Amino acid sequence: MIELTKDGDLWVARINRPDKANSLTHAMLSELADIAEAARDARVFVLTGEGKVFSAGADLDEARAGLATSDVWERLSGNIAALPGLSIAALNGTLAGGAMGMALACDLRIAVPSAKFFYPVMKLGFLPQPSDPGRLRDLVGPARAKLMLMGGQKLLADEALRFGLIDRIVEPDALMDTVRDLAADTLAARPDIATGIKAMCQG
Template sequence: MTFKTLGYELADGIATVIINRPEKNNAISMEMRADFRALADELYGDEAARVVVFTGTGKTFCVGADVATFETDWNTPVFRANTRLLTNFFNDLEALEKPLIAAINGTCVGGGLELALACDLRIAARSARFGLPENNLGLIPGIGGCSRLVKLVGFGRAKELVLTGEIISAEDAHRYGLVGRVVEDDALMTEARGLAERLGAKAPQALGIAKRVLQSCVSADLQTARTIESFGQSILIKTTDHREGVKAFREKRRPTFEGR
């Protein structure tokens, strides 16, 4: 599938999505919103894509909305409609039963950071910078950024980042728990692909249900989360992949999971 503002590559079960507006620091345009919507449909429908990696072209991951277009393309009805579109896209990413990795190659601010927050795992290049400076525009991180940030780094850190709008280094992002690891710039995609390959070798249904269960642990009460956990296990124990995993363990070999 081809997009106007995104690169898309699928190889060995890994879908790599490349945010591709380098002339605008990979800012999110109207066209990119349409591409995001089509991308969600592609990711949900393509069983060959077991893991998804997001990254950006050049030295920027994504700077969020294209502020230069606010006065022309962002009148209030359009702004609200596009906020809903992005919110739905990020929610769809979070609900996707496939692991999502953000390989953050450079500046990652505003809506770009909100995109990274919707991913499951985040790896940062050492030169990457992070922030939520929306209050400099009289706005807030309004497409899931506040809620996801609180869950990830805690209330105090989230308040500090949102209220100050400060831009922080990759090392500070790692210290805050915003990213899982920091690597040298030239090792970023090698690290991301290596992680994607390891995840791609896991049982797909188990990964998908694990995502749902973990999400319930932060969005539901304890008893409900435990019920979802038990229900998920009762589904997985009947799968072909579970039987393959047990058989491979006994035979001292690597399992071959088929997603069944």
């Protein structure tokens, strides 16, 4: 249910469980975390999904059995955040719940116009994963982070763009072409220059 394709130094990990809104099991999250760790060898790492939803978050049955509070979410987002190359979340649709963490850990987030964004963790009686609120705050500011995490508000794509949660909105048929365009300069650059610029941007 996780598909990995490699085109030279461009790696694309695709969540392929559209019949379940790309909800994530522990096995899927572990596989994604392993892929993200191995992607240190890639120049550009892309996360996307199959169908009209990027991910609805945790598989409901596994969430009830403890997945909602598993440290595998933090392992995945930490591995993505640690990548020396460019990481891009190509959001083919709605992003919900714990799945938000992997997108927040990416350098760039590109979304289709129909995408919606929400993180109803408080309503479900859980704390978010440790790094997610800080990354969300850094993108949208503390008040808007509270709007989502405490106010339970769902953002539409245009509002998410205004807030800084995503960086661009593109039509579905142009999503991967846009990703490749964004990746082109990094793929063409000398590796030490590309990684050096990323480090400088992160401070």
